[in-house]
Amino acid sequence: MGYTDFTNIRKFNPFLIDVLSKSDGAWISPNASYYKTVGNLTSGGTSAGYQWTADNNIFGVAANYAGGKSNDAFSKVENESYDASAYALIKDSDVWVKTAVGFGYGKFNGSTSLPVFALTNSAKFNQKTFYGDLTVY
Numbered sequence: 001m002g003y004t005d006f007t008n009i010r011k012f013n014p015f016l017i018d019v020l021s022k023s024d025g026a027w028i029s030p031n032a033s034y035y036k037t038v039g040n041l042t043s044g045g046t047s048a049g050y051q052w053t054a055d056n057n058i059f060g061v062a063a064n065y066a067g068g069k070s071n072d073a074f075s076k077v078e079n080e081s082y083d084a085s086a087y088a089l090i091k092d093s094d095v096w097v098k099t100a101v102g103f104g105y106g107k108f109n110g111s112t113s114l115p116v117f118a119l120t121n122s123a124k125f126n127q128k129t130f131y132g133d134l135t136v137y
Helices: 003-012
Strands: 025-036 040-054 057-071 075-091 096-114 119-136
Touching (some): 040 075
Antiparallel strands (some): 075 096, 096 119
16 A cells, blocks of 8 residues: 555546536535555545536536545555536536536655665655546436
8 A cells, every 4th residue: 555556546536526416505525435455545535515507507616625644564655635626517408418627636745664674765746637527418
């Protein structure tokens, strides 16, 4: 567990909103997760947004903060991530089109050590994610 796990989670899980499950108005939703393989990875945060309907079309904006930690016998990684997204669901009589654009930013800080060989490695890096979603129903 470590940098690879956090960056893969950020890469493959962009912050997308399920437009049909939200109601008009402001909303807030806490989240938490725990993964365990060789070590463990915990994360938690809060999502919030605002959604409105105009002429049977749905529009919204949302933001997310998450923080997490990963560790096993030889490594520790901490992560903070921030995401923002704007989305729309355009409902035509024959076709519905859902679109979203967003941006994510993650900060990573960690260390790996092999005490038997007296080796230690520390690293810090940032990850930016831009994403788009276009779905036709």
